[in-house]
Amino acid sequence: MQLRFVGCGDAFGSGGRLNTCFHVSGRAANFLIDCGASALPALKRLEIVREDIDLILITHFHGDHFAGLPFLLLDAQFSRRTRPLTVAGPQGIETRLREVMEALFEHSSKTRQRFELNLVELAPEQRRTFGAITVTPYPVVHGESGGPFLAYRVEAEGRTLAYSADTEWTETLIPLAHGADLFIAEAYMYEKVVKNHLSLKTLEQHLPAIGAKRLVLTHMSDDMLSRLGDVPHLAAEDGMVLVF
Ligand SMILES: [Zn+2]
Ligand SMILES: [Zn+2]
Numbered sequence: 001m002q003l004r005f006v007g008c009g010d011a012f013g014s015g016g017r018l019n020t021c022f023h024v025s026g027r028a029a030n031f032l033i034d035c036g037a038s039a040l041p042a043l044k045r046l047e048i049v050r051e052d053i054d055l056i057l058i059t060h061f062h063g064d065h066f067a068g069l070p071f072l073l074l075d076a077q078f079s080r081r082t083r084p085l086t087v088a089g090p091q092g093i094e095t096r097l098r099e100v101m102e103a104l105f106e107h108s109s110k111t112r113q114r115f116e117l118n119l120v121e122l123a124p125e126q127r128r129t130f131g132a133i134t135v136t137p138y139p140v141v142h143g144e145s146g147g148p149f150l151a152y153r154v155e156a157e158g159r160t161l162a163y164s165a166d167t168e169w170t171e172t173l174i175p176l177a178h179g180a181d182l183f184i185a186e187a188y189m190y191e192k193v194v195k196n197h198l199s200l201k202t203l204e205q206h207l208p209a210i211g212a213k214r215l216v217l218t219h220m221s222d223d224m225l226s227r228l229g230d231v232p233h234l235a236a237e238d239g240m241v242l243v244f
Pocket of ligand 1: 010011020062
């Protein structure tokens with residue numbers, strides 16, 4: 001399995017990084033995790049074949065994770081996509097998608113798609129299978145608006161990938177990433193504890209209990225990026241490819 005960071009930035013473009021979007025592919029699996037506002041140009045720049053993507057998992061409805069969908073769906077329509085596409089995310093995804101489509105491209109939510117678009121609501125700790133991929137969502141803690149907030153543990157082709165999504169520290173990150181081959185964790189701050197986001201120093205206290213085989217940090221603020229020289233962990237960069 002391969003994961004490519006299409007975008008690993010925060011909502012503010014810190015460090016010039018693009019909004020969150022990961023492309024995961026293997027022998028049978030081909031999906032995105034999150035689709036931030038900059039996802040479509042980033043996918044095109046990396047020459048990732050959008051037609052081959054079967055599934056998009058959305059962690060929450062903040063623009064840096066979700067607002068790329070209208071662009072991606074319009075592009076799919078105009079590029080004559082035929083392959084069905086599933087977009088799965090927290091409760092309310094159908095309404096939220098309609099709202100963001102209408103806000104960005106009026107009447108676009110009413111256009112009849114040439115391809116089958118399936119919208120699926122995911123609920124905490126209810127496993128769902130999509131073809132070769134099994135997804136277990138875990139509830140995370142990320143404030144009052146833009147939720148519900150889900151982190152994902154994804155099993156595919158004998159490998160396990162866990163993504164914290166945006167969250168402050170919560171005990172659910174332990175089962176989420178326990179023993180995972182790859183754990184992508186947000187590290188918004190270096191040591192300062194803030195609401196709604198994780199600091200690296202907090203995360204580090206829990207790494208032994210989590211026991212993931214490999215850790216990669218993402219969604220870093222300027223505070224965290226300025227400390228990267230002192231950090232012994234792998235930090236994501238846009239375009240970086242990991243084989244796991
Ligand atoms: Zn974010
Ligand atoms: Zn967020």
